[in-house]
Amino acid sequence: MYQIYPRSYADSDGDGVGDLPGITARLDHLVELGVDAVWLSPFYPSPQADAGYDVADYRDVDPLFGTLADADALLDAARARGLRVIVDLVPNHTSAAHPWFSAALGEGPTGTARQRYVFRDGRGPDGAEPPNDWRSVFGGPAWTRVIEPDGRPGQWYLHLFDAGQPDLNWDHPEVREEFRDILRFWLDRGVDGFRVDVAHGLVKQADLADWHEPQEILSGPEIDRPRPPMWDQDGVHEIYRDWRRVLDGYPGERVLVAEAWVEPAERLAAYIRPDEMHQAFNFEYLLAAWTAPAQYAVITRSLEASAAVGAPTTWVLSNHDVIRHASRLALPVGTPRPNGIGIGDWQPDPALGLRRARAASLLMLSLPGSAYLYQGEELGLPEHTTLPDEFRQDPTWQRSGHTERGRDGCRVPIPWEADAPSYGFGPGDASWLPQPEVWAEYALDRQRGVAGSTYEMYRHALRLRRELRLGAGSVYWLESPDEVLCFRNGRLRVLTNFGAAAVPLPEGAELVHASGPLDTDGRVPTDVTVWFLIAEDTPA
Structure with a gap:
C-alpha cells in the first residue's frame, strides 16, 4: 500500500497545492514502482485547520483538490491499472465548520x-x-x-486535537447512522476501503475523569497498565463490527485499516479480530530502536499477536505524522522521537540516515503481512529539517507555544524532475511548503534506471516480494551473532547487520538483493540488509 498525501504529490494547475488530477496523471509511477494499492489522505471540503483532517463535508471534494468528477476519474484510472484505492475517514471529530x-x-x-x-x-x-x-x-x-x-x-x-476539530459523541445514534451512510457513499463510488483516522479515540470513558498521567497511549508492553480515559476504550470495537457488516455487504474485497496508536500488541490485535477491521498500523514497529534485540522483539511480538486473531501484521516506517525514517534513523539510538526538526535543532547525518533507512526498508519488505510506503520514501527523501519556521502550518507549532516544530517537514511536496520548476511537482515554481535545494539529488528522474539508487532498490524489492510471495510467508529465525538479525521467509533468507563489524554470508549464499554494497571481502557491512538464497532451501 502506498500513501499519497494529496497536497504534496502532484500539482496539475500550478497553484502550488497537489490535487486529484495531479495524482491521476502520476499513477503510472505507482505501476512502475510495483505497488498494489493506494491510500489517499483527506481531500474533503475543509477549512484546512489541520491539513484536511478537519472535515466539513464527508461526501464531496474540496475545490483545492478538484471535484467529485475528478475523484471518480481517479478511481477509474486506478482500476484500469490494477490499483486499488482506499480513502481516509475521519470519524473522531468533524471540522468546526461542519x-x-x-x-x-x-x-x-x-x-x-x-x-x-x-x-x-x-x-x-x-x-x-x-x-x-x-x-x-x-x-x-x-x-x-x-x-x-x-x-x-x-x-x-x-477537542482532542485542534480547537477547529470538535470531538463527536459516538453514543449518539445519529452519529453512528451518519457514518454508515458515509461508508456507503464512497463504497458506491468504487473505493476499496478506508483508513480510519484516530481509530482508538472514538469512545471516551463515560465519566470523562481527570487523567494526571501522560496521555500517550504508547506505554510499554504491560497489558494491564491503565489506559488513558480518552484512548482505546473497549466500546470502539462494536462500532467497527458494525462497519464491517456494511463493508461485507458489498461485492469483492473491501478493507478497513486502523490508525490506532495502541500498545501492547495484544491490545492492537483486538482491532483486527475476524469481525472487525482487516489491518492496523504497527506503530510499535515504527518506533522500535535500531538494534537487533529491539527489532527481534517487536517483530516476534507483532507476528504472534496478529496470528492469535488470524490477521496479517501491517508494517510501516513513515507516514504524514512522523519524521521520515531517512532522518529519524540517524538520531542516536534510544533518542526519544522528536515532534519535528527545524533550524537550530540537532541535524541528522543524511548519509547515515539514508543508509539505515534503506536497510530498514529492505528488512520491512521481507516480512510477511502488509507493508505501507509513504510517498517519497522510494526516493530516499529525508525530512526537511531546515524548513523556515514562518512557513509552518501544522497546528502543533502554534498550540505548543513554538516548542514543537510539528509535522510539516515530512509533508513537503516531493521531487519528480531535478531541473524542472518545483522539481516537477507542478507546472510552475509554486509549492505550498518550500522545497529544499537538495531535493534535486533525490528527484525521480535522477534515480530511474540508475543501478543502486534508492528508487531501483525499492522496485527490485517489490518485484521480488511478489515473486517470492513474501507477504504470505512466515518468519523462521536463524542463529546469528548478537548484533545481527537473520531469518528465513519461504526460500528467502534475510540478514541485517546492526553491529560495527562486517559479517560474512553463509557458505553457498546466492545474493539476490541488498540495501548497500558488500565489502571487498564479500561481507555485510554495518547498517545493511541483504536478501539471499541457499541451494539447500530450494525444493527438489
Missing part, C-alpha cells in the same frame, strides 16, 4: 444538535474552568468555551 457544529452553536445548550458532540458545563462557580484536565494532542487544553447565542460565555466542547 453544519452539525454550526447548528450546535446556534441552538445553545438545550438544543438537540449539541448532543452529537461532547459539550459539558465548566467547573467552578461560574463554569470558567474546563470540565477536566485533558490536554490536546497538539498542545494546550482539550476544551474550548463557546459564546452562547445570548452573548454570554457558556459550555465547553472537547
Whole structure:
C-alpha cells in the first residue's frame, strides 16, 4: 500500500497545492514502482485547520483538490491499472465548520444538535474552568468555551486535537447512522476501503475523569497498565463490527485499516479480530530502536499477536505524522522521537540516515503481512529539517507555544524532475511548503534506471516480494551473532547487520538483493540488509 498525501504529490494547475488530477496523471509511477494499492489522505471540503483532517463535508471534494468528477476519474484510472484505492475517514471529530457544529452553536445548550458532540458545563462557580484536565494532542487544553447565542460565555466542547476539530459523541445514534451512510457513499463510488483516522479515540470513558498521567497511549508492553480515559476504550470495537457488516455487504474485497496508536500488541490485535477491521498500523514497529534485540522483539511480538486473531501484521516506517525514517534513523539510538526538526535543532547525518533507512526498508519488505510506503520514501527523501519556521502550518507549532516544530517537514511536496520548476511537482515554481535545494539529488528522474539508487532498490524489492510471495510467508529465525538479525521467509533468507563489524554470508549464499554494497571481502557491512538464497532451501 502506498500513501499519497494529496497536497504534496502532484500539482496539475500550478497553484502550488497537489490535487486529484495531479495524482491521476502520476499513477503510472505507482505501476512502475510495483505497488498494489493506494491510500489517499483527506481531500474533503475543509477549512484546512489541520491539513484536511478537519472535515466539513464527508461526501464531496474540496475545490483545492478538484471535484467529485475528478475523484471518480481517479478511481477509474486506478482500476484500469490494477490499483486499488482506499480513502481516509475521519470519524473522531468533524471540522468546526461542519453544519452539525454550526447548528450546535446556534441552538445553545438545550438544543438537540449539541448532543452529537461532547459539550459539558465548566467547573467552578461560574463554569470558567474546563470540565477536566485533558490536554490536546497538539498542545494546550482539550476544551474550548463557546459564546452562547445570548452573548454570554457558556459550555465547553472537547477537542482532542485542534480547537477547529470538535470531538463527536459516538453514543449518539445519529452519529453512528451518519457514518454508515458515509461508508456507503464512497463504497458506491468504487473505493476499496478506508483508513480510519484516530481509530482508538472514538469512545471516551463515560465519566470523562481527570487523567494526571501522560496521555500517550504508547506505554510499554504491560497489558494491564491503565489506559488513558480518552484512548482505546473497549466500546470502539462494536462500532467497527458494525462497519464491517456494511463493508461485507458489498461485492469483492473491501478493507478497513486502523490508525490506532495502541500498545501492547495484544491490545492492537483486538482491532483486527475476524469481525472487525482487516489491518492496523504497527506503530510499535515504527518506533522500535535500531538494534537487533529491539527489532527481534517487536517483530516476534507483532507476528504472534496478529496470528492469535488470524490477521496479517501491517508494517510501516513513515507516514504524514512522523519524521521520515531517512532522518529519524540517524538520531542516536534510544533518542526519544522528536515532534519535528527545524533550524537550530540537532541535524541528522543524511548519509547515515539514508543508509539505515534503506536497510530498514529492505528488512520491512521481507516480512510477511502488509507493508505501507509513504510517498517519497522510494526516493530516499529525508525530512526537511531546515524548513523556515514562518512557513509552518501544522497546528502543533502554534498550540505548543513554538516548542514543537510539528509535522510539516515530512509533508513537503516531493521531487519528480531535478531541473524542472518545483522539481516537477507542478507546472510552475509554486509549492505550498518550500522545497529544499537538495531535493534535486533525490528527484525521480535522477534515480530511474540508475543501478543502486534508492528508487531501483525499492522496485527490485517489490518485484521480488511478489515473486517470492513474501507477504504470505512466515518468519523462521536463524542463529546469528548478537548484533545481527537473520531469518528465513519461504526460500528467502534475510540478514541485517546492526553491529560495527562486517559479517560474512553463509557458505553457498546466492545474493539476490541488498540495501548497500558488500565489502571487498564479500561481507555485510554495518547498517545493511541483504536478501539471499541457499541451494539447500530450494525444493527438489
